[in-house]
Structure formats: C-alpha cells, structure tokens
Amino acid sequence: xxxxxxxxxxxxxxxxxxxxxxxxxxxxxxxxxxxxxxxxxxxxxxxxxxxxxxxxxxxxxxxxxxxxxxxxxxxxxxxxxxxxxxxxxxxxxxxxxxxxxxxxxxxxxxxxxxxxxxxxxxxxxxxxxxxxxxxxxxx
Amino acid sequence: xxxxxxxxxxxxxxxxxxxxxxxxxxxxxxxxxxxxxxxxxxxxxxxxxxxxxxxxxxxxxxxxxxxxxxxxxxxxxxxxxxxxxxxxxxxxxxxxxxxxxxxxxxxxxxx
Numbered sequence: 001x002x003x004x005x006x007x008x009x010x011x012x013x014x015x016x017x018x019x020x021x022x023x024x025x026x027x028x029x030x031x032x033x034x035x036x037x038x039x040x041x042x043x044x045x046x047x048x049x050x051x052x053x054x055x056x057x058x059x060x061x062x063x064x065x066x067x068x069x070x071x072x073x074x075x076x077x078x079x080x081x082x083x084x085x086x087x088x089x090x091x092x093x094x095x096x097x098x099x100x101x102x103x104x105x106x107x108x109x110x111x112x113x114x115x116x117x118x119x120x121x122x123x124x125x126x127x128x129x130x131x132x133x134x135x136x137x138x139x
Numbered sequence: 140x141x142x143x144x145x146x147x148x149x150x151x152x153x154x155x156x157x158x159x160x161x162x163x164x165x166x167x168x169x170x171x172x173x174x175x176x177x178x179x180x181x182x183x184x185x186x187x188x189x190x191x192x193x194x195x196x197x198x199x200x201x202x203x204x205x206x207x208x209x210x211x212x213x214x215x216x217x218x219x220x221x222x223x224x225x226x227x228x229x230x231x232x233x234x235x236x237x238x239x240x241x242x243x244x245x246x247x248x249x250x
Contacts, residue, residue, distance in 0.1 A: 018161060043222050047193055054161060054195075100231035106205055111230050112194035118229045 009074040016061040016069060016086075018054060024071055025049045028082065031073075035138060044119040045080065045136060051112035052084045052132050055093070060086030060130055075138075079121075082134045090129030142170035150246045151179050156188035159196030167196075171203045178210045183245045187218035192226055204236065213237070217245045 012027065014020040025046045032045070053069060061067040067087040074081055099110035117123050122135040140157035151174060159167060174182060184200075204214050215237040219227070227233045239245035 021161070040222055043191070046191070050160075051194055105231065105235055106201060108198040108202060109194075111197055115194055115226065115229060 009072045011070065011072045013068045013070045014053075016057045016063055016065050016067050018057055021050050021053050021057070024053050028073055032080070032138075037138060041136070041138065045082075048116045048120050048134055048136075049082055049084075051116050052082075052134065055112060056084050056086035056088075056130075056132075059091050060088035062088060078137060078139045080134075080136045080138055082136075083131065084134075085131040088130050090126075093125045093129055093132065140166060142167065144170075144174070147183075148246050150181050150183055150249055152183045152185060152242065152246065154185040154188065158191040159189055159199060160191060160193040161195040164195045164199045167199050168202065171206075175203070175206045175210075175212070178212065179207075180212050181215075181249050182207065182212070183215045183217055183242060183249065185218050185242045186216060186220070186223060187242075189220070189223060192223050197226060197230060197232060201232065201235070213249075215239050215245045215249060217242045 010031065012024065014024060028049055029042055029046060032042070037045075053071065056069045057063060061069065069087075070085045072083040093113055096110055096113045097104055099105065099107065099114050104110060113123075116134065120134045121137050122133075124133045125131070140155070140159070140163040143154045143156070145152055153171070153174075155167065157163065171182075200216070207214055217239045218241065219238065224233075224238070227236065227238065237245075239248070
C-alpha cells in the first residue's frame with residue numbers, strides 16, 4: 001500500500017471505508033519504528049492519524065466508497081508531517097464547536113478534531129476544507 | 140475486545156480488555172445494553188486492560204453514562220492508564236465521570 005512518490009514523500013491511498021483506517025496508522029507507526037519513539041508519542045500519532053482519516057472518510061467523502069482518501073507523510077528534520085486529503089466538497093473543520101463546554105460535553109461527537117489539535121504541535125486545514133496537515137515534533 | 144462482567148460486593152464490575160475505538164464501539168454498547176435494560180444501579184468499569192481509546196471510544200462511554208443517568212444509575216471508571224486518563228483530562232470528561240484510581244476503592248466507597 002505504501003509507495004514513495006516523485007517528491008520523496010511516502011504516500012498511500014485508501015477507499016472510503018473505515019476498515020482501512022488501522023492500516024494507515026500501522027503503516028506510519030511501522031515506518032517510524034527506527035526512531036524508537038516513546039509509547040506516548042506513538043499513541044498520539046496513531047490517534048491523530050486515525051481521527052483525521054476517519055473524518056476524511058465519513059465527513060469529507062461522506063462514506064462514498066467510490067471516493068478515495070490520499071495520505072502523504074514525511075519527515076522534515078525531527079518533525080513528522082502527515083497530510084490527509086479527501087475528494088469531498090470540504091467541511092468546516094475550523095468551525096467545530098468546543099466539545100468541552102457544558103452544552104456539548106454529553107454529545108456523541110466533536111472530540112476527534114479537538115484531540116488532534118491538542119496532541120499535535122500543529123494542525124492546518126486548506127481553504128476548501130478537504131485537506132488536513134498534521135505536524136508533530138519527534139524530539 | 141472483550142467485556143467480562145462479575146458481581147463484587149453487590150456492585151457490577153465490568154472489565155474491558157483491548158481497544159475502545161470506532162471498531163469496537165458497537166460491541167461495547169451491546170455489552171452494556173443488557174445491564175442498562177436491567178437498570179443496574181451501580182457499575183464499575185475497570186479499564187486496566189484497555190490499551191487504546193479514540194474519540195469514538197470516549198463517545199461510547201459517554202453514551203453508556205447518559206443511558207444510565209436516565210434511570211438514576213451511576214458509573215465509575217477505574218484503573219486507567221496514564222495515557223487514557225490524559226484523554227479524559229484534555230476533553231474535560233474527567234468532570235463528567237467518577238474516575239477512581241483503583242477498583243477495590245471504587246467498590247468499597249460506592250454508596
């Protein structure tokens with residue numbers, strides 16, 4: 001599933017099916033093995049990658065199995081970059097309500113993006129709202 | 140993922156083993172449906188063997204708590220790893236749940 005593209009980044013693409021989420025995170029964690037990262041960092045990377053890929057499948061591509069999710073990842077020095085792009089129309093990731101306030105705390109959704117913002121060093125979304133870039137310092 | 144349920148000092152104790160995430164959320168909900176249908180008044184959930192939780196997993200536990208509150212039931216979470224506990228802290232769910240460090244303490248002080 002992994003392949004290196006012409007920019008030197010590792011890339012993969014998956015159909016919009018949540019059964020592939022674990023394959024994506026496992027592939028990235030396996031690739032990071034030589035860096036001997038601590039369990040907490042690996043947990044954070046797995047969680048954030050899986051949350052963003054799931055959002056791309058369920059919200060971005062609306063679970064349309066004919067649409068794909070594209071994942072690129074690479075290292076810039078000691079920084080891990082993961083980009084996740086879907087083929088949907090984009091949605092307001094930047095406008096997600098705060099899941100920690102009283103009126104939202106019992107809700108069944110909205111914590112994924114919040115966790116990603118807290119556990120990654122940076123999360124950026126393109127203007128269209130269909131491409132997310134995560135950055136995590138590995139030192 | 141598995142959920143083992145037993146009665147200790149008249150308190151229902153559920154030990155979840157494995158991951159609580161989008162892949163296991165449905166099975167976990169099913170496992171608790173029977174206890175909720177019986178209006179089990181007090182449930183202690185031991186998370187000692189839980190290795191991973193994602194936002195779906197957190198939402199699943201919130202839903203179980205919500206369903207228990209409908210009939211006045213109470214739930215306690217115990218034996219969380221430092222990492223899993225940190226997710227409850229970040230999302231402020233630590234304010235919503237009764238989180239007790241140790242299962243024995245959670246049972247003996249559950250009044």
